[in-house]
Amino acid sequence: MAVIVLVAKDFTSPLFLVRTCEVLCTCTTFSLVASLDPSELQHLSTFRIFCMFTWCFFFTLSLLIHTLSIIHFHNLIPVSWKNLTVTVAVSGSLMNLSASVLFPWIVMNHHQVLPRSVAATVGSCFTFMAYTSESYILCTQAQEQRGYMGSVPGLLKIVQLWGGCQMIPLLVPMIMHRWQTCVTSTAYGVCILTSLVTLVIILGDFAKRCLLPLDRLMAGFSLIGVLLYMVATVICFTEVLQLTEVGQSVSNKSKGLVIMETVVTTVTLLAYTVDLAFSIKLLCYRSHT
Template sequence: MPVIVLEARDFASPLFFVRTWEVLSSCVTFSLVASLEKSELSSDSDQVKHFDTFQVFCMFTWCFFFTLSLLIHILSVIQFHSLIPISWKNLTVTVAVLGALMCVSASVVFPWIIMDHQTVWPRAVAAAVASFVTFLAYASESYVLRTQAHEQRGYMGSMPGLLKILQLWGGCQMILLIVDTVRNPSVIDWQLWVSGVSYGICLFMSLVILVVILGDFAGRCLLPFDRFLAGFSLIGVLLYMVATVICFTKILQFGNLPQNVKRSAETVIMETVVATITLLAYTVDLAFSIKLLCDRNHT
């Protein structure tokens, strides 16, 4: 079977340009971070364990989306994606939007790591700038894909689909923060367990929905797909309401914590902000699902 390559005019398209930009900038970012010494990231030995969790998250984000973007870019160039048994239009939108969200998180977390001590090294600053440039690349691809016709965008390019990507992003951030909190001995056990179970269930539901959509399995669900989505959204709203209340409870407990525990305040504030954003995403998504069910019942 001959390999079909893009026509010459396609190499000058905005989509080709932004995907090339993504691959190059993400490669530069994780290469710069990999070349950093331990002393260039944290000078406080007590904070090394705390920062290691976030550094691993940043490196995983850049490397993972570099790999995905490179594969998508190659498959698009040789026009081989039609042989892959997944929804290509949904996959590309998901990777672009989720890549933008994850990279903006890394672009916030990484400067926080390198600026938490007195000396700021040039290579670390260059890596932080490269991470932000990578975020701009993914945001640009998201915009280019969103401007395409509705048939080319797929479900994940619609508003409910974007909300589900936001929910998946929130679940990834929460698991990261829970992992960091487990390494902090100041946490109350029941709060950790309730929050961890809530975030884990919601992240699992988001992954199930993503697999169903990317694999075009909606017609094989035991329940109608719109009811399936509405049920998952309702569960997500309830679980994140519990988790958000726990987050605000932790903030109110700051005054009673000993001085050696104060460092966890920044992590709890980040958890509260992300939980609130994700709860809002689930709430709006539930409203879309209820509206869709009502419209279907009236017709």
């Protein structure tokens, strides 16, 4: 029979404090946004749903991790705990950064700024800082404690998944209007799928069960990501150049979406390129040993 062991030092550790802050801030933020009238943000409902999903999803994950850490039941979960905590912390930091940027953008596009909207934005910023603090604490631990996802290649894979997730709210409003959007959506979808497969392999400790060696599989996924994001980046920059043409009537909302997509695509392409370089270096090292 499992016994719950509560240690006094667990309630004063930096991880306990930042995780408590994460749970409180995310709960406060999505509660404030949920209390707003949906009709006030109807013109950008996709971004509102994305922000709400981000806060609710990471509130649930953080509460679960926080509870299991306190009662010391995390050893009963059939996942790599050290990789899971780093993944949630870093991805929570990136996703809440996006929500902290997108939600004020939604509010500023509305003619009336409510106090609860401002309070929700502040709460989202505090949430981002809390997740960033946890990421720093976990990534500065010893390699044995932080696992693969706390290393540079692991962090790059989290950035890749984050980049793919950002494309969902950016492309949904205009996915049926241009053939370029269909091409880039397919590229982003394939990369999100490969990132999820990588995450499942790492968190589930399935590396030894893979049909291919893990290092070659990761290199293949990185190469696919580089090729697909190169295509997407070229399309994005072409659209940016088209926006600068004289006499083209494009709304400010569409311009903002294209610019944001271009920035995120470029950052994600850089992450895939660096990750591919690490994978090639590892393959060359192992071939000479």
